[in-house]
Amino acid sequence: MVPFWHALLGYQDRANSGEDLIDPHRRGAPFCFQRMDAPSPQRNRVHVDVxxxxxxxxxxxxxxxxxxxxxxxxxxxxxxxVLADAEGNEACVGVAGWTGPDAGRP
Structure with a gap:
């Protein structure tokens, strides 16, 4: 899943870690991924808007x-x-400052 989040967020790998991502501009929160023993049956353990x-x-x-x-x-x-990673966690890529016909919709 890390390559998906890397590309989606535009983040970089944290030094010495293949599972942690950081904002290259140091404005956003870091993302840290942990391996799980078994897949979680819940949908959307995380949802991120970018x-x-x-x-x-x-x-x-x-x-x-x-x-x-x-x-x-x-x-x-x-x-x-609206996109999803390999485990079904969803993320939206939105246009900042959008003023088109659906402006203001979630």
């Missing part, structure tokens, strides 16, 4: 999909896309 500039949204979405993610919903594209 806001990026308009000119980066499609590339960020494509990178997350290429890194093993899956598209859940693109009905509101180009304002936002």
């Amino acid at each position: 806001w990026v500039p308009y000119d980066q949204a499609e590339a960020r979405t494509a990178a997350a999909l290429a890194a093993g993610g899956r598209l859940v919903n693109d009905a509101d594209a180009p304002s936002h896309w």
Whole structure:
């Protein structure tokens, strides 16, 4: 799952760790991943919204999909896309400052 979150967030690997990601600009919270003995039956153990500039949204979405993610919903594209990692945890890629026809919708 780490490659998906790496691509989605635009984060970097933390030094000496293949499971921790940090914001290269040091503005966002770090993400740390722990291996589990068995898959969790719950849906959406985590849901993250990532806001990026308009000119980066499609590339960020494509990178997350290429890194093993899956598209859940693109009905509101180009304002936002809903993606999921290999375990079904969802994330939205949204356009920061979107002023298009669905502005203000969650």
